[in-house]
Amino acid sequence: xxxxxxxxxxxxxxxxxxxxxxxxxxxxxxxxxxxxxxxxxxxxxxxxxxxxxxxxxxxxxxxxxxxxxxxxxxxxxxxxxxxxxxxxxxxxxxxxxxxxxxxxxxxxxxxxxxxxxxxxxxxxxxxxxxxxxxxxxxxxxxxxxxxxxxxxxxxxxxxxxxxxxxxxxxxxxxxxxxxxxxxxxxxxxxxxxxxxxxxxxxxxxxxxxxxxxxxxxxxxxxxxxxxxxxxxxxxxxxxxxxxxxxxxxxxxxxxxxxxxxxxxxxxxxxxxxxxxxxxxxxxxxxxxxxxxxxxxxxxxxxxxx
Amino acid sequence: xxxxxxxxxxxxxxxxxxxxxxxxxxxxxxxxxxxxxxxxxxxxxxxxxxxxxxxxxxxxxxxxxxxxxxxxxxxxxxxxxxxxxxxxxxxxxxxxxxxxxxxxxxxxxxxxxxxxxxxxxxxxxxxxxxxxxxxxxxxxxxxxxxxxxxxxxxxxxxxxxxxxxxxxxxxxxxxxxxxxxxxxxxxxxxxxxxxxxxxxxxxxxxxxxxxxxxxxxxxxxxxxxxxxxxxxxxxxxxxxxxxxxxxxxxxxxxxxxxxxxxxxxxxxxxxxxxxxxxxxxxxxxxxxxxxxxxxxxxxxxxxxxxxxxxxxxxxxxxx
Numbered sequence: 365x366x367x368x369x370x371x372x373x374x375x376x377x378x379x380x381x382x383x384x385x386x387x388x389x390x391x392x393x394x395x396x397x398x399x400x401x402x403x404x405x406x407x408x409x410x411x412x413x414x415x416x417x418x419x420x421x422x423x424x425x426x427x428x429x430x431x432x433x434x435x436x437x438x439x440x441x442x443x444x445x446x447x448x449x450x451x452x453x454x455x456x457x458x459x460x461x462x463x464x465x466x467x468x469x470x471x472x473x474x475x476x477x478x479x480x481x482x483x484x485x486x487x488x489x490x491x492x493x494x495x496x497x498x499x500x501x502x503x504x505x506x507x508x509x510x511x512x513x514x515x516x517x518x519x520x521x522x523x524x525x526x527x528x529x530x531x532x533x534x535x536x537x538x539x540x541x542x543x544x545x546x547x548x549x550x551x552x553x554x555x556x557x558x559x560x561x562x563x564x565x566x567x568x569x570x571x572x573x574x575x576x577x578x579x580x581x582x583x584x585x586x587x588x589x590x591x592x593x594x595x596x597x598x599x600x601x602x603x604x605x606x607x608x609x610x611x612x613x614x615x616x617x618x619x620x621x622x623x624x625x626x627x628x629x630x631x632x633x634x635x636x637x638x639x640x641x642x643x644x645x646x647x648x649x650x651x652x653x654x655x656x657x658x659x660x661x662x663x664x665x666x667x668x669x
Numbered sequence: 670x671x672x673x674x675x676x677x678x679x680x681x682x683x684x685x686x687x688x689x690x691x692x693x694x695x696x697x698x699x700x701x702x703x704x705x706x707x708x709x710x711x712x713x714x715x716x717x718x719x720x721x722x723x724x725x726x727x728x729x730x731x732x733x734x735x736x737x738x739x740x741x742x743x744x745x746x747x748x749x750x751x752x753x754x755x756x757x758x759x760x761x762x763x764x765x766x767x768x769x770x771x772x773x774x775x776x777x778x779x780x781x782x783x784x785x786x787x788x789x790x791x792x793x794x795x796x797x798x799x800x801x802x803x804x805x806x807x808x809x810x811x812x813x814x815x816x817x818x819x820x821x822x823x824x825x826x827x828x829x830x831x832x833x834x835x836x837x838x839x840x841x842x843x844x845x846x847x848x849x850x851x852x853x854x855x856x857x858x859x860x861x862x863x864x865x866x867x868x869x870x871x872x873x874x875x876x877x878x879x880x881x882x883x884x885x886x887x888x889x890x891x892x893x894x895x896x897x898x899x900x901x902x903x904x905x906x907x908x909x910x911x912x913x914x915x916x917x918x919x920x921x922x923x924x925x926x927x928x929x930x931x932x933x934x935x936x937x938x939x940x941x942x943x944x945x946x947x948x949x950x951x952x953x954x955x956x957x958x959x960x961x962x963x964x965x966x967x968x969x970x971x972x973x974x975x976x977x978x979x980x981x982x983x984x985x986x987x988x
Contacts, residue, residue, distance in 0.1 A: 379821045386830060394837035503914070504969035506921040506938065509962055512945045520950055546918075599823070607828035611925050615945070625829065626926055629836040641829055652823075 368660050372653050383645040384430060384638065391637055392422055398442045398632040417442055417634060429638050442633045449639045453624060458643065460530055461609055461620035467536055468543035468605050469598070476548040477587070477594065480555025484563060484590075485582060495552060502549030508611045511542035515615070528616035539616045543608050547601040551594050558590030595659050599652045606644055699903070702982040709978020715971035719779060719964060726776025741773035743933040751947070751954045763956035765940075766947060774935045775960055781936040782917050782965070785854060786972075789916035790909040792855025797862025798905055802893055804863070805870025812867070819863055827857045828919070835928040843931050850929065854919050858912045862905070869904045873897055903983035910976035914969040921965070937965040 398419065399410060417439075418425035432439045438450025447453050479495040486492055502510070515538060518525045526535050562568065563586055571581045610622035621640055628636035703709055730740050749768025754761055762771035804815035831853040838849045873879060874897075882892050921938025923929035925945075930936040944957035 375817075375821060379825070382821060383825055383830075386825075387833065390830065390833050390837060395840070396837075500970055500973075501966075503973060504966040505962060506918055506925070506941060506965075508921075508925050508945055509941055509958070512948060512958070516948075603827070607922065610832075611922055614925075626832065626836075629833050630839075637833070641833075644829055645825065648825075 365660070369657055372656055376649055376653065379649055380642070380645060384642060385426075387638060387641040388426055391632070391634060394632060396632050398634055400632070413442075419634070425634070429635060433639055433642055438639065439635045441628075441636045443628075443631055443636070449635045453636065454621060454639055454643060457619055457621045457624060460618060461606075461613070461622065462647070464536065464539055464543065464609060464613070464618065464620060465602070465605050467540040468609075469547065469602060471540050472544035472547035472551055472601065472605075473594070473598075475544065476551025477555050477591070479548070479552040481559060481582060481587065483552070483556045484559030484586075485578075487560065496556070499549040499552045502545035505545075506611075507542050507545060507608045508615055510545045511538070511612055511615050514538050514542055528618065530618050535616075535618075539612050539618060542615075543605055543612050546608070547597075547604060550597060550601070554593045554597060555587075555590060558593055559586055562586045562590045592659070592663055595655060595662065598655045602651045602655075603648055606648065699982040703978050706978040706981060708974045709982075712971035712974030712978065715967050716975065719968050719971070720783065723776055723779030723783060726773060727780055729773065730777065741770050742777040742935060743769060745769055751957060753954075754956055762960045763954070765943065765957060771940075771956065771960060774940060775937070775964055778935045778937045778940050778961060779964060779968075781930055781934055782920065782938065783913075783968070785851060785920045785930075785936065786913035786917045788851040789855040789858055789919075790912045792852060793858035793862045793912050794905060794909050796855075797859035797908075798866050798901070800859070801863040801866025801868075802870050802897065802901070805867040806874060806889060806893055806897065808871075808874070812871075816864075816867065819860055823860055828922075831857065832923070832926065832928060835923060839928065843934065846931050847934075850920070850923070854916045854923075857919065858916060862908050862912070865904060865908050866901060869901055870897060873900055903979075907976055907980045907983060910972060910979055914972045914976075917965070917969065937961045937968075941965065 398417070399413060405413075414420050418428055429439065433450065436450055438448045441447055441449045441453060444453070479498060483492040483495045515527065518538060519527045525538055526532070528539075529535050559582075568581060568586060571585050572578075576585075609620060610626060612618070613620040613622040621643065624636060625640040625644070627633075628640060726742075730742060733740050746764070746768030749764060749766075751766050752760060752764040752768075754763045760770050760772065762775060765771055765774065800815060800819070804812045807815075834853055835846075835849060838846055841849075879892060879896050882896050887895070917937070920929050920936060921941060924936060924938035925942040930939050932939070940961035941958065944954070944961065947954060947957060
């Protein structure tokens with residue numbers, strides 16, 4: 365088990381390096397410069413600014429920024445020179461996006477598993493069709509459409525929930541719900557398929573014959589075996605939630621990391637691009653690592669490959 | 670021989686002659702299973718209608734160009750407000766904020782969105798199949814290295830790289846942006862295809878007909894092309910069919926961020942995101958959102974049903 369974890373940890377560093385390198389190359393290869401708005405400035409000032417951010421020395425910039433980011437010192441952003449990229453811009457935004465993401469994934473797992481289980485326990489009934497219809501909606505509409513409809517219903521018509529922003533617990537409900545729709549739909553389908561398969565197995569029949577209550581049979585025996593594919597799906601689900609968060613954060617005016625990334629890319633803000641890309645990549649890789657370890661822990665066969 | 674899949678070409682022909690009646694080829698049996706699947710057939714019907722509608726939209730557009738009239742999907746009325754659906758003037762879906770007919774734009778959006786989806790599926794089939802078959806057939810060292818690369822790429826926040834790429838090309842010509850968009854979305858999807866194809870190749874590699882082909886001296890190229898690929902088509906087809914809806918959804922995300930299909934071209938993604946940003950409690954232009962989303966939802970559902978149906982039809986044991 366430890367052996368497996370160590371092996372997985374060894375992928376962490378090359379993957380991060382690769383992400384950083386690819387981002388750096390794309391960023392430098394881009395047409396346009398970070399200083400396009402500053403054309404009116406005297407040549408010397410522009411030159412000094414370029415030197416300050418190492419724009420004229422790409423190789424040095426590569427290593428220097430890498431060190432600044434990994435050591436968490438950070439560097440000033442080009443667009444906002446008074447703000448340090450790590451401490452002032454991403455620092456406050458990161459916990460916001462993180463909590464939104466965790467809530468969305470948690471909600472997706474809970475809703476999806478519940479819907480899938482309900483469908484499998486009562487196949488071909490109204491409950492089954494209702495749950496699968498919900499799953500279909502999640503899969504067939506982009507999250508910003510779902511977010512808009514939810515906002516329309518719960519904010520403008522019913523007036524139960526606030527329209528956006530961050531800070532109070534009720535402000536996380538709609539964004540998390542909208543973000544969780546797609547993964548929840550996939551999870552529901554996975555759980556339903558897995559449970560239907562498992563429920564026809566002999567050991568389930570034995571459990572029922574023993575006299576176990578149905579909910580014990582479902583939870584303790586069936587779900588445990590049917591849930592493994594869901595764990596495998598959590599990695600791509602997390603990636604989807606992160607990218608979906610760009611859009612949801614914009615709709616609900618949530619001060620997360622997403623807005624910074626897109627803005628930085630549009631304005632060629634080198635430090636901020638690298639910082640936010642590394643942040644996302646690091647987070648995703650750690651999450652994948654946790655999921656992989658969980659997978660190996662639950663299914664011993666995986667460890668010995 | 671009772672199992673009907675996988676089966677080599679020679680086996681199938683042998684079955685036909687020895688049974689003395691036309692053999693039910695695995696393809697026929699699969700098609701029969703597919704036809705029996707209600708949801709799958711409904712999905713196919715929906716997709717057919719939408720594809721025909723999109724083609725009709727294209728024909729309408731080209732006919733207008735041929736007659737020298739302005740193209741319906743980009744013909745603006747100056748100073749117009751979004752109008753609700755009406756029959757005279759003929760705007761069955763209404764108009765958007767620039768006075769453009771929404772029906773024409775929705776049909777054009779169908780062409781673009783389906784185009785994005787299909788090209789993404791094509792790219793992912795080409796790259797993913799090649800990668801997966803090579804890794805699966807070569808085995809051992811080569812396989813490990815290739816799959817580790819896939820694992821590392823899987824952990825990349827791909828969409829971020831794509832967003833970066835699209836931002837960098839945001840000021841180029843329309844067709845350049847479209848090509849970059851197609852390639853970018855396709856490059857996200859090939860990983861799953863590679864994994865699935867490699868798994869299937871590993872399983873098929875040990876089958877008897879493959880081993881006998883190698884025994885009579887068939888080289889790797891011939892074995893792959895004549896024995897493995899025909900049996901892989903089912904898997905590839907299912908994976909490709911399920912890639913298209915994901916590609917269309919990704920395109921709609923990018924369009925919401927302003928990085929997707931450039932104006933005046935429309936896709937369902939751009940139509941939906943324009944509608945969302947135009948929505949306000951004062952003047953609710955419901956038609957701007959409803960019509961593109963209905964088309965989008967129907968297409969995505971149709972694709973998912975057909976994909977599931979194909980998977981059930983081509984390999985019922987996988988259920």
